[in-house]
Amino acid sequence: xxDQRSDNYKKQAEKFRPLLQNLTKNPGAEMxxxxxxxxxxxxxxxxxxxxxxxxxINEATYTALKNGKTHYGPxxxxxxxxxxxxxxxxxxxxxxxxxxxxxxxxSGTTAMHLALTSILDVGDEVxxxxxxxxxxxGAVEIAQAKTHTxxxxxxxxxxxxxxxxxxxxxxxxxxxxVLIVSPSNPTGWVMSKxxxxxxxxxxxxxxxxxxxxxxxxxxxxGQNHAPSFLEVANNDDLVLTVNSFxxxxxxxxxxxxxxxxxxxxxxIIRDLALYDxxxxxxxxxxxxxxxxxxxxxxxxxxMKMWQENLNYLYDRLSANPKISLExxxxxxxxxxxxxxxxxxxxxxxxxxxxxxxxxxxxCAFGHDxxxxxxxxxxxxxxxxxxxxxRIEKVIGA
Numbered sequence: 001x002x003d004q005r006s007d008n009y010k011k012q013a014e015k016f017r018p019l020l021q022n023l024t025k026n027p028g029a030e031m032x033x034x035x036x037x038x039x040x041x042x043x044x045x046x047x048x049x050x051x052x053x054x055x056x057i058n059e060a061t062y063t064a065l066k067n068g069k070t071h072y073g074p075x076x077x078x079x080x081x082x083x084x085x086x087x088x089x090x091x092x093x094x095x096x097x098x099x100x101x102x103x104x105x106x107s108g109t110t111a112m113h114l115a116l117t118s119i120l121d122v123g124d125e126v127x128x129x130x131x132x133x134x135x136x137x138g139a140v141e142i143a144q145a146k147t148h149t150x151x152x153x154x155x156x157x158x159x160x161x162x163x164x165x166x167x168x169x170x171x172x173x174x175x176x177x178v179l180i181v182s183p184s185n186p187t188g189w190v191m192s193k194x195x196x197x198x199x200x201x202x203x204x205x206x207x208x209x210x211x212x213x214x215x216x217x218x219x220x221x222g223q224n225h226a227p228s229f230l231e232v233a234n235n236d237d238l239v240l241t242v243n244s245f246x247x248x249x250x251x252x253x254x255x256x257x258x259x260x261x262x263x264x265x266x267x268i269i270r271d272l273a274l275y276d277x278x279x280x281x282x283x284x285x286x287x288x289x290x291x292x293x294x295x296x297x298x299x300x301x302x303m304k305m306w307q308e309n310l311n312y313l314y315d316r317l318s319a320n321p322k323i324s325l326e327x328x329x330x331x332x333x334x335x336x337x338x339x340x341x342x343x344x345x346x347x348x349x350x351x352x353x354x355x356x357x358x359x360x361x362x363c364a365f366g367h368d369x370x371x372x373x374x375x376x377x378x379x380x381x382x383x384x385x386x387x388x389x390r391i392e393k394v395i396g397a
Contacts, residue, residue, distance in 0.1 A: 077104020
C-alpha cells in the first residue's frame, strides 16, 4: 500500500516543473525530519539559539498590532525601518548607507532569493565559496544558473582559510556573481577586510556581482562586528548584501530580513518584490525597529553565553583524539570531523539512533564537507552537556 501511494505521489509530482522535481535535496532538512520522528532526541541540528525574542521587541510588535498596523505596507518595507537600518550602519559600522539602498524582506532567505533572481539569467555562472548552506545553492539552481564551487581549506592547527587566488581563478567570462557567506555557516571562518578588498577590486574590473550573506556579522567573538563588503564598496558597486534579524536578535520565527543594494537598484528590487511577495508583513517591522534601537545589550548577553558554551564544548571535543575541530572565531556552530568516518549522513543517523542527538550532516553544506558534522551550541549549558555525553557515547572517548 505504501509503495502504491509513493508511486501515485510521484506521478502527481510530474505535473510540476521538471526543474522543481529535480531540485537537489537538502540532507540537513531530511535529517531534521528523521530526528523529529524519534522520542527523546536532543536537537542541535537547527541554526538558531534557545533564547526567546526579548520582551521589548514583542511589546513593540504587540503595540503595532493594537494600533492597526495589519494592512498592506510599502513593498520595500516601512520607511521608519529602512531609516533605522541606515542609522544602524552608521552607529555600528560607521557607514553612510542611505535608506533608499535598504530593502526590507520577509526573511534573510527571501533577501537572498531577491538578490540572486534580480541578477541571474538562464546559463549564468555563480562562483560560490563552500561549505555553504544548501538553500543558497538551491536559489541559484531555481534561477537556472550554474554553480562552481571553491572550497575553504582546512588544516589541523590552522583551521579554515580561503585561497583568494583560487577564488578569482574560478571566475570566467560567464561568471555573473561571486557568492560568499562571511561569517561562515557552518565553519565560523571570517573573511578579512583585506581579502574583501582583493575580491571587489577583481570583480569591479570585470563587471561581476558580489552577493554577500552577512547574517552572522554580529557574532564575531571579541569584536563588535565582522567585516562587511559594504565597508570596501562604493555606492554604485555591484554588491548585494543580505542580512536578517533572526540570529542577533533571536527572531528566527519572525521571518524578517533586509537587503542592501547599489545606488541604482531600488526600482528593480521594488518591481521584483512586488511580483514576488508584495512586501514583508507590516506589524513585524515595528519589532525590527525596536530591535535596532534597543537591542545591543541583548546581543552582548547572547554573545557572552555563546562564548562560554564554545569554550566548554571545545575543551571537551578537542580532548577527544577521534575528533578534528578548530575553535571557531564566529557564529554559534562547531564544525567537526570524526576521524575514520567519511559518510556524514550515516554518522548523523547513528547519532540519532544510538545517541538520541540530532546534528547537521556536513554534506548539507556542499560536496566538499562530506565527512563533517555541524553542531549548534547556542543552547542551555544543561542541554549542551547532555548532548556531548550522548555524542561521546556513540563515537567513544
